[in-house]
Amino acid sequence: YLKRDEKYNRLTEEHVNYFKSILPKENVICSFDDSEKELLKFNVDWMKKYRGQSQLVLLPTCTEEVSKCLKYCNDNKLAVVPQSGNSGLVGGSVPVFDEIIISTKAMNKIIDFDDMSGVLICNAGCVLADLEAYASERGFMIPLDMGSKKYCCIGGNVSSNAGGLRYLRYGSLHSNVLGLEVVLPNGQIIENLSRLRKDSTGYDIKQLFIGAEGTLGIVTNVAISTPRKPKAINAVLLSTNSWENVQVIYKKAKEELQEIISAFEFFDEHAYSLVKKHMNMTAPLKQANEFYILIETHGSNREHDDAKLNAFLDTIKKLNVVQEGYVSKDDKQTRSFWVMRESVPVACSMNGAVFKYDLSIPMATLYNVAVDMRKRLMEANVYRPGDETSEVFNVAAYGHIGDGNIHLNISCKNYSKKITDLIEPYIYEWTQEHNGVISGEHGLGLMKGAYLGYSKSSVMIDIMQNIKNLLDPNNIMNPYKYLPKKMITKLSD
Ligand code: MLT
Ligand code: ZN
Numbered sequence: 001y002l003k004r005d006e007k008y009n010r011l012t013e014e015h016v017n018y019f020k021s022i023l024p025k026e027n028v029i030c031s032f033d034d035s036e037k038e039l040l041k042f043n044v045d046w047m048k049k050y051r052g053q054s055q056l057v058l059l060p061t062c063t064e065e066v067s068k069c070l071k072y073c074n075d076n077k078l079a080v081v082p083q084s085g086n087s088g089l090v091g092g093s094v095p096v097f098d099e100i101i102i103s104t105k106a107m108n109k110i111i112d113f114d115d116m117s118g119v120l121i122c123n124a125g126c127v128l129a130d131l132e133a134y135a136s137e138r139g140f141m142i143p144l145d146m147g148s149k150k151y152c153c154i155g156g157n158v159s160s161n162a163g164g165l166r167y168l169r170y171g172s173l174h175s176n177v178l179g180l181e182v183v184l185p186n187g188q189i190i191e192n193l194s195r196l197r198k199d200s201t202g203y204d205i206k207q208l209f210i211g212a213e214g215t216l217g218i219v220t221n222v223a224i225s226t227p228r229k230p231k232a233i234n235a236v237l238l239s240t241n242s243w244e245n246v247q248v249i250y251k252k253a254k255e256e257l258q259e260i261i262s263a264f265e266f267f268d269e270h271a272y273s274l275v276k277k278h279m280n281m282t283a284p285l286k287q288a289n290e291f292y293i294l295i296e297t298h299g300s301n302r303e304h305d306d307a308k309l310n311a312f313l314d315t316i317k318k319l320n321v322v323q324e325g326y327v328s329k330d331d332k333q334t335r336s337f338w339v340m341r342e343s344v345p346v347a348c349s350m351n352g353a354v355f356k357y358d359l360s361i362p363m364a365t366l367y368n369v370a371v372d373m374r375k376r377l378m379e380a381n382v383y384r385p386g387d388e389t390s391e392v393f394n395v396a397a398y399g400h401i402g403d404g405n406i407h408l409n410i411s412c413k414n415y416s417k418k419i420t421d422l423i424e425p426y427i428y429e430w431t432q433e434h435n436g437v438i439s440g441e442h443g444l445g446l447m448k449g450a451y452l453g454y455s456k457s458s459v460m461i462d463i464m465q466n467i468k469n470l471l472d473p474n475n476i477m478n479p480y481k482y483l484p485k486k487m488i489t490k491l492s493d
Helices: 015-022 036-043 063-073 128-137 154-157 244-258 270-279 302-318 331-348 367-379 415-424 428-434 445-454 458-471
Strands: 027-032 056-058 080-083 100-103 110-114 119-123 177-183 189-194 220-226 232-240 263-268 293-301 323-326 355-362 392-400 407-414
Touching: 015 056, 015 063, 027 036, 036 056, 063 100, 063 177, 080 154, 080 244, 080 415, 100 355, 110 128, 110 154, 119 128, 154 220, 154 367, 154 392, 177 244, 189 293, 189 445, 232 244, 232 302, 244 293, 244 302, 263 270, 263 331, 270 331, 270 392, 293 331, 302 323, 323 415, 331 392, 331 407, 355 415, 355 428, 367 407, 367 415, 367 428, 407 415, 415 428, 428 445, 445 458
Parallel strands: 056 100, 080 100
Antiparallel strands: 027 056, 110 119, 119 220, 177 189, 177 220, 232 293, 232 323, 263 293, 263 392, 355 407, 392 407
């Protein structure tokens, strides 16, 4: 239903010549120079669900170049999509029409690291896995970890308020990002690369850009607090046959592992069946079960951690809530448990198309969304388990129980309006009715912008719109998404 907004100018040779005059020649990729093939990877998202038709990608190498690019776009009413690793899951980092892509990929240097405070300062285009390797060599770790770490960049992580696998222990980017440098659409630079943990001097402006998905400006540099690398890591893989048992295990893990618990993740039998099928990965699990749980601990004293872990395992054994359980014997096996969990989203997308959701819902009813969705799709006769001709192959649930964040992945042959309409806005309405929010970590992007009303009141949306108007009055930054003109607030709309 979206139409290109004709208030934005179309790209001309003159515009391109300007960008070529301020950026290195090879950092301007334009269809006028027959670079369509190269442009394609910037125009399409990771899932191949969203595809724009941008004719121009700019790869500035420093903050000043970003500032010149944005100012020129703003003055000339050229719409812009900021892009980082382009591994997002909601269509936030690719253009909808012909927006100019400004990629931070050419800005990938680490600027400073302080081994007293653990504060790391780096360019927005640094790849998360590279930052992890850098911190690790110095005895530290990045407080954020996710399956896409080899592709995603810290600027995109910050802009989408990424959550990930360590959130339970190390918290959100709203608390770990100490400072940001951001370029506003008018070219102004907010230099706020603070290294301080505490600051009570007025509004915390940087927070606005964490999770703004490039709608307010472009993050160019990040100051992030890195914790010490744990001296002892333990991982446990469990299987259990009911959601009630999952909750009992979670409560006991929080109680007995307290300060050392670093992750409490799950995937269900539907998710695991795809991992087995596509990744050929089963060991050490022997039997099929309803739910699989991965618990990890990070501590500073192995003996102390082992004792706590054994006490916890004894407790859940006595409660008879677990059918299979394995404690990793070394780092290699710990990694293999994680590979299994991190392979779930990859396996879910191997059938063709996948509809992905990342709902935050209170623990007690968290899994019901999967049960109700399967029922709905079966009643509509599009999901017939065991039938090869079924349009929907699988409805997998997995995610971050410890953070109350469930992923529902609905794997289909193709993306179709019929299936989309069966899922949305039903799933958002369901979430609202169960006191949840429609995105726990993936963000809004093109996928969920119109459904914002399911998670934010009209007063809050008005405030968001006013902030947007203040910082981006020409609305050049990532248009059509996040705060689109048309919002859907009720199923009947
Ligand atoms: C995950 O938890 O694995 C990530 O959010 C990625 C995904 O769901 O695709
Ligand atoms: Zn996740």
